[in-house]
Amino acid sequence: MPPDQSSATFSALADPTGRAILARLASGETSVTELAKPFDMTMPAISKHLKVLERAGLISRGREAQWRPCRLEAGPLKDVLDWVEYYRRFWEQLARRISGESCGVTTWRNQ
Amino acid sequence: MPPDQSSATFSALADPTGRAILARLASGETSVTELAKPFDMTMPAISKHLKVLERAGLISRGREAQWRPCRLEAGPLKDVLDWVEYYRRFWEQLARRISGESCGVTTWRNQ
DNA sequence: ATTGTATTTTACCAAGTACTTAATTAACCG
DNA sequence: CGGTTAATTAAGTACTTGGTAAAATACAAT
Numbered sequence: 001m002p003p004d005q006s007s008a009t010f011s012a013l014a015d016p017t018g019r020a021i022l023a024r025l026a027s028g029e030t031s032v033t034e035l036a037k038p039f040d041m042t043m044p045a046i047s048k049h050l051k052v053l054e055r056a057g058l059i060s061r062g063r064e065a066q067w068r069p070c071r072l073e074a075g076p077l078k079d080v081l082d083w084v085e086y087y088r089r090f091w092e093q094l095a096r097r098i099s100g101e102s103c104g105v106t107t108w109r110n111q
Numbered sequence: 112m113p114p115d116q117s118s119a120t121f122s123a124l125a126d127p128t129g130r131a132i133l134a135r136l137a138s139g140e141t142s143v144t145e146l147a148k149p150f151d152m153t154m155p156a157i158s159k160h161l162k163v164l165e166r167a168g169l170i171s172r173g174r175e176a177q178w179r180p181c182r183l184e185a186g187p188l189k190d191v192l193d194w195v196e197y198y199r200r201f202w203e204q205l206a207r208r209i210s211g212e213s214c215g216v217t218t219w220r221n222q
Numbered sequence: 223a224t225t226g227t228a229t230t231t232t233a234c235c236a237a238g239t240a241c242t243t244a245a246t247t248a249a250c251c252g
Numbered sequence: 253c254g255g256t257t258a259a260t261t262a263a264g265t266a267c268t269t270g271g272t273a274a275a276a277t278a279c280a281a282t
Contacts, residue, residue: 022198044231074201158261179258
């Protein structure tokens with residue numbers, strides 16, 4: 001079963017290594033070996049991380065001689081933002097609750 | 112190794128069932144059985160989903176007689192928004208690129 | 223053609239996920 | 253008390269993840 005786009009994106013972002021790779025790519029396109037340097041991890045491990053980022057559409061890969069430069073593709077991140085924006089009112093309402101206010105009564109038990 | 116807050120949150124959101132539960136809770140506090148109804152899944156399965164949402168701080172659970180009402184806690188979602196906001200310029204810049212512009216030269220290979 | 227560098231693929235393993243059914247706890251109600 | 257409802261825990265299974273080492277591929281340089 002292929003996971004939907006949102007799931008693939010969130011899943012890729014759930015990994016600190018993946019997020020660190022994206023952060024690095026935010027400062028420009030670079031090669032796989034270069035990306036691997038900060039991590040205490042073998043190349044194949046990085047390669048797999050890149051594959052999940054690519055499947056999620058968060059990066060794309062080119063070809064330049066023997067290098068496969070990676071570049072950030074932020075499109076799916078816009079979807080994440082849209083998704084999370086929907087819930088904005090909940091944390092804003094929480095902030096407002098601190099300045100004292102009616103909290104509403106729980107009614108879930110009646111039907 | 113305990114996963115950091117961001118990882119726990121993204122990981123919880125990576126599951127469609129988890130997101131659906133949050134969506135349901137957006138329209139108000141409710142019981143576990145009520146939450147389980149839309150899903151073709153047993154109660155223990157839902158219970159586990161709730162546990163990961165709770166560990167991520169995305170919901171909290173109360174006690175009311177034999178019910179354990181769940182409520183949405185949107186705090187961590189604000190952090191997700193803050194994280195993703197950092198990348199906003201990348202998709203906006205992409206949108207701008209459509210109206211023709213210099214694309215910059217790749218220089219990653221020089222050091 | 224051989225050697226070197228960059229990267230991916232393959233095969234493997236340990237640990238974690240995502241469910242299941244069955245048993246258990248907790249609280250209500252007669 | 254004993255029965256019912258709500259929910260969790262326990263135990264088991266199938267599948268996925270995140271890493272490894274070693275082999276394979278792709279291209280460049282000599």
